[in-house]
Amino acid sequence: MSPLLFRKPAIFAAFPELIAAESTRHGGVSLPPYASLNLGGSTQDNPDAVAENRRRFYAGLGISADQVASSHQVHGSEIWQTDQPGREQGHDAVVTDAPGVFALVTIADCTPILIYDARNKVAAAIHAGWRGTVSKLVAKTLSQMQESYGTKGEDCYGYVGTCIDECSFEVGTDVADHFDSVYKRFDEEKQKFFVNLKEANASQLRDFGVPANQLEISSYSTVLNNADYFSHRAEKGVTGRLVAIIGRKS
Known part of the structure; x- marks a missing residue:
């Protein structure tokens, strides 16, 4: 990968009105x-450095920080539905039209x-760790979009982004027990389970009716491609943070 500030999911390329x-971890x-x-x-990074990094990232996308809607995430299943930018507390999904x-x-x-949702012009960004995945935050977000905007699966395009990969997400039974068997495998040698978060979230999009050809799953891993992405696990908790962003131009 070339040292770019961001990657744009190909699945959204057909929509010139969209920034996604x-x-x-490059370019800051x-x-x-x-x-x-x-x-x-x-x-614990220098706040001035983070501010400059954000300025560069937003400038690269052609937007500014005062156009962003985000929340302090808590690995929960609350959704912030908004028509205004700003910063909230306690939400792990943000939806806007x-x-x-x-x-x-x-x-x-x-x-x-x-x-x-290309028909109703609604965008959503979701943060799903293992807790958000088993609480079906993707499905819950889609249901709320359906209720609020009339969203249908056939009109949606989805991107399941870069995260810890299945061969790196080693967990005990305390975590594995929450997942259906199709999303985990048991390693006899290590006596541990390995969980596929990408597939567990992608299946929620498919179950809502998002067609397979309207769904993209990142081929990258925060662990295996740690030179290009931050990984909390690979770097033992002391590392930076990535973001994923989506919305329509003014």
Whole structure:
């Protein structure tokens, strides 16, 4: 991967009105262990460096920080539905139908999911760690979009983003017991389970009726591609944060 600030999911390329991207760890000013494009304000990084990183990221997308809607995430299943930018507390999904407002979530191993209802012009950004995945936050968000805007699966395009991969997400029974067998495998040698978060979230999009050809799953891993992405697990908790963002231009 070239050292770019972000990748744009190909699934959204057909919509010129849309801005959707997932950041990398490249192109910022933060020093190790946050090198270099740390976008997370909750880290112990220099706040001035984070602010400059955010300025660069938003400028690269052609937007500004005052157009962003985000929330302090708590690994829960609350959804913030908004037509205004700003910062909330306690939500792990952000939904908007307002042009010029961009839904954003922060990640460092958890799964980012971006959704666009092309008919009703609604965008959603979701942060799903294992708790958000088993609480079916993607399905809950889609249901709320259906109730509020008339969203249908056939009109949605979805991106399941870069996160910890199945061969790196080693868990005990305390976590594995929450997942259906199709999303986990048991390793006899390690006596541990391995969970596939990408597939567990992608299935919620498919179950809502999102066609397979309107769904993209990132081929990257925060762990295996740690040179390009921050990983909380691979870097033992001391690392930067990535973001995933989506919204319509003004």
